Amino acid sequence: MPYFSSTFFRSCVKLENVRIKLTEDRPPVNITSPGPVPVNLAIGSMKIKRDENGILYIQPSEGKDDENRRTQDNSCHHDRDREILSLQLVMQQIKMDNDNLKKQLVSSKENSESFRQKTKQDQDVLKACLKAAQDDISILLEEKKALLDTIRSLQTQLTTTSNQKNVGNR
Numbered sequence: 001m002p003y004f005s006s007t008f009f010r011s012c013v014k015l016e017n018v019r020i021k022l023t024e025d026r027p028p029v030n031i032t033s034p035g036p037v038p039v040n041l042a043i044g045s046m047k048i049k050r051d052e053n054g055i056l057y058i059q060p061s062e063g064k065d066d067e068n069r070r071t072q073d074n075s076c077h078h079d080r081d082r083e084i085l086s087l088q089l090v091m092q093q094i095k096m097d098n099d100n101l102k103k104q105l106v107s108s109k110e111n112s113e114s115f116r117q118k119t120k121q122d123q124d125v126l127k128a129c130l131k132a133a134q135d136d137i138s139i140l141l142e143e144k145k146a147l148l149d150t151i152r153s154l155q156t157q158l159t160t161t162s163n164q165k166n167v168g169n170r
Contacts, residue, residue, distance in 0.1 A: 007052050007053075008050060008052055008053065008054040009050075010049075010050060010052055011049070011050050012048070012049045012050075013047070013048045014045075014046070014061055015043050015045070015046045015061070016043075016044070016045050016046075016061070017043075017044065017045075018041075018042075018043040019040070019041065019042050020040075020041040020043070021038050021039070021041075022038060022039040022040075022041065023036060023038040023039075024036035024038075045060065045061035046059070046060060046061050047059045047060070
Protein backbone atom coordinates (compact mmCIF):
# COMPACT_ATOMS: atom_id res chain seq x y z
CA MET A 1 0.00 0.00 0.00
CA PRO A 2 1.48 3.28 -1.05
CA TYR A 3 2.08 5.98 1.51
CA PHE A 4 0.42 9.39 0.93
CA SER A 5 1.53 12.42 2.79
CA SER A 6 -1.17 14.40 4.62
CA THR A 7 0.58 17.68 3.84
CA PHE A 8 0.59 19.14 0.37
CA PHE A 9 3.13 21.21 -1.39
CA ARG A 10 2.13 24.87 -1.33
CA SER A 11 1.89 26.33 -4.79
CA CYS A 12 0.62 29.35 -6.67
CA VAL A 13 -0.25 29.49 -10.37
CA LYS A 14 -1.06 32.68 -12.28
CA LEU A 15 -3.14 32.35 -15.43
CA GLU A 16 -3.47 35.07 -18.05
CA ASN A 17 -5.38 35.05 -21.35
CA VAL A 18 -6.41 31.39 -21.11
CA ARG A 19 -9.29 29.83 -23.04
CA ILE A 20 -10.68 26.50 -21.87
CA LYS A 21 -13.36 24.38 -23.52
CA LEU A 22 -15.06 21.96 -21.11
CA THR A 23 -16.89 19.08 -22.69
CA GLU A 24 -18.86 16.50 -20.73
CA ASP A 25 -17.46 13.05 -21.50
CA ARG A 26 -20.13 10.75 -20.10
CA PRO A 27 -22.30 8.99 -22.64
CA PRO A 28 -25.76 10.38 -23.34
CA VAL A 29 -28.70 8.76 -21.53
CA ASN A 30 -30.66 8.33 -24.71
CA ILE A 31 -29.15 7.65 -28.08
CA THR A 32 -31.44 10.17 -29.76
CA SER A 33 -30.65 12.98 -27.33
CA PRO A 34 -28.25 15.63 -28.54
CA GLY A 35 -24.68 15.55 -27.39
CA PRO A 36 -23.44 17.61 -24.46
CA VAL A 37 -23.06 21.37 -24.96
CA PRO A 38 -19.45 22.42 -24.31
CA VAL A 39 -18.70 25.20 -21.84
CA ASN A 40 -16.22 27.78 -23.15
CA LEU A 41 -14.24 29.73 -20.57
CA ALA A 42 -12.13 32.80 -21.28
CA ILE A 43 -9.93 33.70 -18.33
CA GLY A 44 -8.31 37.10 -18.53
CA SER A 45 -6.33 36.86 -15.32
CA MET A 46 -6.60 34.45 -12.40
CA LYS A 47 -4.53 33.14 -9.51
CA ILE A 48 -4.82 29.60 -8.11
CA LYS A 49 -3.22 28.88 -4.73
CA ARG A 50 -2.96 25.62 -2.83
CA ASP A 51 -2.19 25.55 0.88
CA GLU A 52 -0.58 22.82 3.02
CA ASN A 53 -3.97 21.08 3.47
CA GLY A 54 -4.49 20.78 -0.27
CA ILE A 55 -7.28 23.34 -0.47
CA LEU A 56 -7.33 25.25 -3.76
CA TYR A 57 -8.13 28.97 -3.68
CA ILE A 58 -9.17 30.59 -6.95
CA GLN A 59 -8.86 34.37 -6.92
CA PRO A 60 -8.73 37.14 -9.47
CA SER A 61 -5.15 37.99 -10.27
CA GLU A 62 -3.64 41.33 -9.44
CA GLY A 63 -2.32 42.13 -12.87
CA LYS A 64 -1.02 45.34 -14.33
CA ASP A 65 -4.57 46.59 -14.89
CA ASP A 66 -5.41 45.97 -11.24
CA GLU A 67 -2.22 47.68 -10.13
CA ASN A 68 -2.97 50.60 -12.46
CA ARG A 69 -6.54 50.68 -11.19
CA ARG A 70 -5.31 50.57 -7.59
CA THR A 71 -2.76 53.31 -8.36
CA GLN A 72 -5.49 55.37 -10.01
CA ASP A 73 -7.83 54.69 -7.08
CA ASN A 74 -5.10 55.76 -4.65
CA SER A 75 -4.44 58.80 -6.81
CA CYS A 76 -8.17 59.55 -6.94
CA HIS A 77 -8.43 59.10 -3.18
CA HIS A 78 -5.40 61.32 -2.70
CA ASP A 79 -6.84 63.95 -5.07
CA ARG A 80 -10.22 63.69 -3.36
CA ASP A 81 -8.61 64.04 0.08
CA ARG A 82 -6.66 67.08 -1.14
CA GLU A 83 -9.83 68.56 -2.59
CA ILE A 84 -11.74 67.91 0.64
CA LEU A 85 -8.97 69.54 2.63
CA SER A 86 -8.93 72.47 0.24
CA LEU A 87 -12.71 72.83 0.50
CA GLN A 88 -12.50 72.66 4.29
CA LEU A 89 -9.92 75.45 4.26
CA VAL A 90 -12.10 77.49 1.91
CA MET A 91 -15.10 76.89 4.18
CA GLN A 92 -13.09 78.03 7.22
CA GLN A 93 -12.00 81.15 5.36
CA ILE A 94 -15.57 81.86 4.26
CA LYS A 95 -16.79 81.36 7.85
CA MET A 96 -14.14 83.79 9.14
CA ASP A 97 -15.03 86.28 6.40
CA ASN A 98 -18.71 85.87 7.24
CA ASP A 99 -18.03 86.49 10.95
CA ASN A 100 -15.99 89.59 10.07
CA LEU A 101 -18.76 90.85 7.79
CA LYS A 102 -21.32 90.31 10.57
CA LYS A 103 -19.13 92.32 12.96
CA GLN A 104 -18.76 95.06 10.35
CA LEU A 105 -22.53 95.08 9.83
CA VAL A 106 -23.19 95.46 13.56
CA SER A 107 -20.55 98.19 13.75
CA SER A 108 -22.04 99.92 10.71
CA LYS A 109 -25.51 99.78 12.26
CA GLU A 110 -24.16 101.26 15.49
CA ASN A 111 -22.30 103.96 13.56
CA SER A 112 -25.37 104.65 11.45
CA GLU A 113 -27.56 105.04 14.55
CA SER A 114 -24.96 107.26 16.20
CA PHE A 115 -24.68 109.35 13.03
CA ARG A 116 -28.49 109.60 12.80
CA GLN A 117 -28.72 110.81 16.41
CA LYS A 118 -25.89 113.32 15.92
CA THR A 119 -27.49 114.56 12.70
CA LYS A 120 -30.83 115.00 14.50
CA GLN A 121 -29.11 116.92 17.30
CA ASP A 122 -27.31 119.12 14.76
CA GLN A 123 -30.59 119.66 12.91
CA ASP A 124 -32.32 120.66 16.15
CA VAL A 125 -29.49 123.10 16.96
CA LEU A 126 -29.64 124.56 13.43
CA LYS A 127 -33.43 124.93 13.68
CA ALA A 128 -33.01 126.78 17.00
CA CYS A 129 -30.33 129.03 15.48
CA LEU A 130 -32.54 129.70 12.44
CA LYS A 131 -35.49 130.57 14.68
CA ALA A 132 -33.30 132.93 16.74
CA ALA A 133 -31.93 134.53 13.56
CA GLN A 134 -35.45 134.94 12.14
CA ASP A 135 -36.57 136.53 15.42
CA ASP A 136 -33.56 138.88 15.31
CA ILE A 137 -34.37 139.76 11.68
CA SER A 138 -37.97 140.52 12.60
CA ILE A 139 -36.85 142.79 15.45
CA LEU A 140 -34.30 144.50 13.20
CA LEU A 141 -36.91 145.01 10.45
CA GLU A 142 -39.27 146.57 12.99
CA GLU A 143 -36.46 148.81 14.25
CA LYS A 144 -35.59 149.73 10.65
CA LYS A 145 -39.20 150.61 9.97
CA ALA A 146 -39.33 152.68 13.15
CA LEU A 147 -36.09 154.45 12.22
CA LEU A 148 -37.34 155.13 8.67
CA ASP A 149 -40.54 156.53 10.12
CA THR A 150 -38.50 158.70 12.47
CA ILE A 151 -36.32 159.90 9.57
CA ARG A 152 -39.38 160.77 7.48
CA SER A 153 -40.91 162.54 10.43
CA LEU A 154 -37.71 164.48 11.04
CA GLN A 155 -37.38 165.31 7.33
CA THR A 156 -40.94 166.52 7.33
CA GLN A 157 -40.29 168.65 10.38
CA LEU A 158 -37.08 169.96 8.88
CA THR A 159 -38.81 170.80 5.63
CA THR A 160 -41.61 172.48 7.51
CA THR A 161 -39.21 174.48 9.64
CA SER A 162 -37.19 175.49 6.58
CA ASN A 163 -40.29 176.59 4.77
CA GLN A 164 -41.36 178.66 7.73
CA LYS A 165 -37.98 180.38 7.92
CA ASN A 166 -38.02 181.06 4.21
CA VAL A 167 -41.48 182.54 4.48
CA GLY A 168 -40.34 184.70 7.37
CA ASN A 169 -37.29 185.97 5.48
CA ARG A 170 -39.23 187.35 2.60
